[in-house]
Amino acid sequence: MNNKEKLRKAGLRPTKQRMIIADILLDGINRHFTAENLQNEINSSGNSMSIATIYNCLKKFRNCGLIKQVESSKDTAIFDTNINQHHHFLDEETGELIDIENQEVNLHKLPKIPQGYRNNGVEVLIKIKKQI
Amino acid sequence: MNNKEKLRKAGLRPTKQRMIIADILLDGINRHFTAENLQNEINSSGNSMSIATIYNCLKKFRNCGLIKQVESSKDTAIFDTNINQHHHFLDEETGELIDIENQEVNLHKLPKIPQGYRNNGVEVLIKIKKQI
DNA sequence: AAGTAGTTTAGAACGATTTTAAAGTAAAAA
DNA sequence: TTTTTACTTTAAAATCGTTCTAAACTACTT
Numbered sequence: 001m002n003n004k005e006k007l008r009k010a011g012l013r014p015t016k017q018r019m020i021i022a023d024i025l026l027d028g029i030n031r032h033f034t035a036e037n038l039q040n041e042i043n044s045s046g047n048s049m050s051i052a053t054i055y056n057c058l059k060k061f062r063n064c065g066l067i068k069q070v071e072s073s074k075d076t077a078i079f080d081t082n083i084n085q086h087h088h089f090l091d092e093e094t095g096e097l098i099d100i101e102n103q104e105v106n107l108h109k110l111p112k113i114p115q116g117y118r119n120n121g122v123e124v125l126i127k128i129k130k131q132i
Numbered sequence: 133m134n135n136k137e138k139l140r141k142a143g144l145r146p147t148k149q150r151m152i153i154a155d156i157l158l159d160g161i162n163r164h165f166t167a168e169n170l171q172n173e174i175n176s177s178g179n180s181m182s183i184a185t186i187y188n189c190l191k192k193f194r195n196c197g198l199i200k201q202v203e204s205s206k207d208t209a210i211f212d213t214n215i216n217q218h219h220h221f222l223d224e225e226t227g228e229l230i231d232i233e234n235q236e237v238n239l240h241k242l243p244k245i246p247q248g249y250r251n252n253g254v255e256v257l258i259k260i261k262k263q264i
Numbered sequence: 265a266a267g268t269a270g271t272t273t274a275g276a277a278c279g280a281t282t283t284t285a286a287a288g289t290a291a292a293a294a
Numbered sequence: 295t296t297t298t299t300a301c302t303t304t305a306a307a308a309t310c311g312t313t314c315t316a317a318a319c320t321a322c323t324t
């Protein structure tokens with residue numbers, strides 16, 4: 001399925017700007033990035049667009065499940081092109097994130113989901129620190 | 133150990149402002165809060181201080197391990213008085229966090245920590261969604 | 265071809281957090 | 295003690311990521 005079809009399927013009108021972003025993000029390669037990182041990639045690709053459009057697009061893509069947003073207490077939002085359930089190492093000092101494939105973690109026992117809720121995904125974060 | 137001793141032990145000068153905050157936070161009760169929540173509690177206790185002091189103090193307390201900061205992509209930093217390793221349910225729609233005791237989760241298999249790093253704590257986040 | 269609903273844009277606005285630099289305070293030294 | 299020193303607090307300004315605004319534009323439908 002090409003990117004135009006992916007956007008249509010997600011209910012998003014495939015505008016010029018969204019296609020530029022889709023061509024960068026939806027290439028099957030897993031990566032973490034911020035809105036600013038993406039803006040730089042857009043510019044390097046010879047295109048340009050308003051930062052508001054980039055934020056709008058990231059929010060739409062995320063809400064449609066085309067990308068994920070990583071849970072992180074950094075001051076800048078971090079997005080992830082890996083939309084499969086997976087986990088992360090986090091170096092809290094640098095903010096660096098490293099993917100952990102889902103099968104690398106075995107969650108043997110999980111607590112009961114609170115009454116009236118359903119499980120919507122599990123994320124394991126292993127905080128790591130550089131050894132001296 | 134009283135709060136003055138706790139601050140001293142953490143290498144923090146027990147100033148009037150830090151004692152006010154310690155008296156609110158270090159009472160052994162587990163809770164999640166933002167800087168603004170804390171300011172409201174300070175005000176309700178008949179005290180007051182600059183918001184800059186509150187942020188400075190939260191950062192110092194966190195760096196000393198007296199409190200934790202929760203990994204969350206919300207736009208407001210969330211702190212946690214529960215400093216033991218534990219986990220959370222997160223309702224992504226409301227931002228509500230619910231504690232999960234460490235023994236409620238059994239991490240059977242963990243990936244190898246990257247070369248040159250050491251494990252600095254594991255946090256499991258179970259995202260939950262209200263059922264319709 | 266015309267209509268309409270959704271999208272992009274630059275720039276203003278926003279809100280959480282940090283910085284500034286001056287005044288204040290706790291601890292250490294004399 | 296008193297003096298000195300280093301640390302802390304403060305209000306206000308600044309910063310920075312992100313969102314809003316409202317006007318211009320564009321994709322799709324009729």
